[in-house]
Each structure stands twice: as C-alpha cells, then as structure tokens.
Amino acid sequence: xxEFCNLSAQDARFRTNLLESLxxxxxxxxxxxxxxxxxxxxxxxxxxxxxxxxxxxxxxxIGYRLFPDELKCKDxxxxxxxxxxxxxLSFCSDDYQRNQKMQDDKFIFLLGDYSRCxxxxxESDFKLSKVDDKYYEATWSKNGVDKLxxxxxxxxxxxxxxxxNEIQKSxxxxxxxxxxxxxxxxxxxxxxxxxxxxxxTNPAKHYKLAELINRRYYSMNDSLEFSVIYDTCHLxxxxxxxxxxxxxxxxxxxxxxxFLYGFKSxxxxxxxxxxxxxxxxxxxxxxxxxxxxxxxxxxxxxLVENKNWGYNHLLSVTVPRDFISNPDVxxxxxxxxxxxxxxxxxxxxxxxxxxxxx
Numbered sequence: 149x150x151e152f153c154n155l156s157a158q159d160a161r162f163r164t165n166l167l168e169s170l171x172x173x174x175x176x177x178x179x180x181x182x183x184x185x186x187x188x189x190x191x192x193x194x195x196x197x198x199x200x201x202x203x204x205x206x207x208x209x210i211g212y213r214l215f216p217d218e219l220k221c222k223d224x225x226x227x228x229x230x231x232x233x234x235x236x237l238s239f240c241s242d243d244y245q246r247n248q249k250m251q252d253d254k255f256i257f258l259l260g261d262y263s264r265c266x267x268x269x270x271e272s273d274f275k276l277s278k279v280d281d282k283y284y285e286a287t288w289s290k291n292g293v294d295k296l297x298x299x300x301x302x303x304x305x306x307x308x309x310x311x312x313n314e315i316q317k318s319x320x321x322x323x324x325x326x327x328x329x330x331x332x333x334x335x336x337x338x339x340x341x342x343x344x345x346x347x348x349t350n351p352a353k354h355y356k357l358a359e360l361i362n363r364r365y366y367s368m369n370d371s372l373e374f375s376v377i378y379d380t381c382h383l384x385x386x387x388x389x390x391x392x393x394x395x396x397x398x399x400x401x402x403x404x405x406x407f408l409y410g411f412k413s414x415x416x417x418x419x420x421x422x423x424x425x426x427x428x429x430x431x432x433x434x435x436x437x438x439x440x441x442x443x444x445x446x447x448x449x450x451l452v453e454n455k456n457w458g459y460n461h462l463l464s465v466t467v468p469r470d471f472i473s474n475p476d477v478x479x480x481x482x483x484x485x486x487x488x489x490x491x492x493x494x495x496x497x498x499x500x501x502x503x504x505x506x
C-alpha cells in the first residue's frame with residue numbers, strides 16, 4: 149500500500165520529466181519555498197520514499213531510501229539512480245512490463261530478483277564496482293555472502309533519466325552551476341623532462357592517439373621549484389595548462405557553438421575557468437592536442453572523458469596567439485557533447501557473453 153505526503157503544490161519544479169511523473173504517482177507536490185533539503189515523501193512496499201530539493205527549489209531526486217547519506221559522498225549520482233530505478237520498477241503494472249523495461253534499459257538482476265530485493269537489501273553490506281568501464285555492478289551481501297546483485301550500463305541517459313537531447317540542452321546550466329573555484333593537488337615528485345627547464349606531469353595518459361594526452365606543464369627555477377607554465381614564450385604548453393588547471397583562465401572568455409541532436413546548434417559564452425572547473429568537478433579526464441597553427445592562432449582539440457557516466461565531450465578550440473597578453477580576447481570553439489563512449493545497444497550482449505566465460 150502507498151502512503152504519501154502532499155506538501156501543497158504550487159509552482160513545483162523538477163529537474164526531469166521522469167521525476168515529475170514519479171511525483172505524480174506518489175502524490176508528492178512540493179511547495180515552491182522548499183529549498184536545499186531532503187524530505188520524506190511517502191512509504192511504498194513498507195519502504196520510505198524521499199526527495200532531494202536543491203537550493204533553487206528544484207526537485208533533483210525521488211526514490212527509495214536505500215543508502216545512508218555518508219555512503220553517497222562517493223558515487224552519489226549512481227546510488228541515486230538505483231534508488232530511483234527501483235521505484236520505477238515498482239510502478240510497472242506486472243512482471244511482463246517490468247521485465248520488458250529492464251530488457252530495454254539493459255538492467256540485469258545477477259542474483260536475487262525484484263520481488264525479494266527489499267528484504268535482501270535490509271541490513272546488508274553494499275559494494276559498487278565497474279566492469280571494463282562499461283557496466284556498474286551493485287551488490288548487497290550479509291556475512292560475506294552475496295545476496296542481491298544487479299548490473300546496468302554506464303550511460304548518462306539511463307543514469308539521469310533524461311533523453312539525450314534534453315541532456316545536451318542542460319550543459320550550459322551545468323557549467324554555470326559548477327563551483328567558482330577548485331584546487332587541483334598535483335603530484336610533482338615524478339616529473340618528466342620535456343626540454344631544458346620544462347617538465348611535464350608523469351605518467352601521462354593518452355586517449356586513442358599518442359598526441360592526445362592529459363599532461364600538464366611546469367618550469368623549474370634555480371631553487372628546483374616548479375611553477376605552472378603560462379606565458380607568451382610557451383604558448384602550446386600554456387594552452388594545454390589553460391584547459392587542464394582550474395582558475396588559470398579566469399576572466400578569459402570562451403564562446404562555444406554546441407551542436408545538438410537534429411542538426412541544430414546553440415551558442416553560449418563562459419569563462420575558460422568555468423569550463424575547466426565543470427570538467428574537474430564532474431571528475432572527468434581531460435586530454436589535449438594541438439591540431440594546427442597559423443600566424444594568428446593555434447587550433448587545439450580537447451577531449452573530455454567521463455568514465456562515470458559513459459560519455460565524452462569533444463571541443464575544437466581556436467586560441468588567438470595574444471590570448472595571454474590581451475585580456476579582452478575571446479577564444480572560440482565548436483563542441484560535440486555527450487558522445488557515447490560505447491555502443492549502448494551492444495553492451496548487454498557483450499556483458500552476458502563475458503559473464504558466461506567467467
């Protein structure tokens with residue numbers, strides 16, 4: 149039986165249409181003045197339901213309370229997906245519809261099943277792991293024995309509950325909502341000498357191409373101290389650092405033309421530092437390569453990889469050569485965002501084949 153909490157609706161706002169639909173099903177209608185809080189919104193199958201409301205009054209999550217808050221310090225988005233998805237399964241009309249939904253979403257019960265999931269979760273230890281950066285496995289165990297385990301693709305549409313075209317449109321807001329300032333703690337104990345006086349972080353990783361790397365660049369002074377390279381004498385190293393290090397491009401404007409689904413595009417302008425802070429805040433890997441050079445500018449490629457959500461951003465940036473000396477100069481870029489890192493349709497077969505071989 150469903151018990152619900154009605155908080156007197158007016159101007160309710162939800163991050164996604166899916167959340168609004170779930171709110172209607174549990175008869176949850178938040179007041180507009182509710183902000184920055186977690187509220188209990190009902191009970192279903194003897195399990196508490198709750199919602200997160202951000203500091204702007206937007207409902208960002210609805211689901212069962214399956215995980216304590218301290219466990220959500222890491223992998224919060226994925227754990228909230230599990231809470232929300234189990235609620236979605238609860239509203240399937242029968243087992244056939246539920247199984248069809250899970251098949252469409254490539255969501256698999258490896259151990260246990262939906263009918264017993266809540267009893268198996270109670271007072272259990274939890275572990276979340278990745279399989280080949282393609283699937284998440286979530287496992288509940290008691291006394292060292294696995295009792296319930298599910299697997300699902302690492303893909304932003306499934307995890308956010310938003311269609312790709314809506315996710316694309318949300319990018320600008322996500323960039324603007326990122327922290328204003330971040331600190332990146334570098335390990336400078338094992339630096340690689342690039343040329344006289346110039347060192348790069350080591351080890352460096354590359355993405356597909358050897359030229360597309362995540363290295364940051366430093367100079368060494370007579371006291372053997374490292375400092376970030378950002379000067380007119382080392383433009384390519386400076387541009388690489390500009391898109392890797394937070395706050396280095398503070399005040400430098402980046403005009404982005406973002407290509408959208410359906411051969412459309414939108415253009416917006418952010419600080420370079422806002423873009424970098426967004427990437428780092430989302431725990432993305434940033435790779436940089438110079439594409440070509442002219443007398444006036446340097447064209448670079450920045451690939452941003454989000455392994456936690458299964459997508460890449462590909463940015464092609466034109467940087468005027470006077471971008472350091474001229475604070476009013478504007479960098480321009482084209483952006484393909486939320487590119488799937490894997491063929492989501494093929495993931496299920498790849499995953500099940502791998503399991504059979506184990």
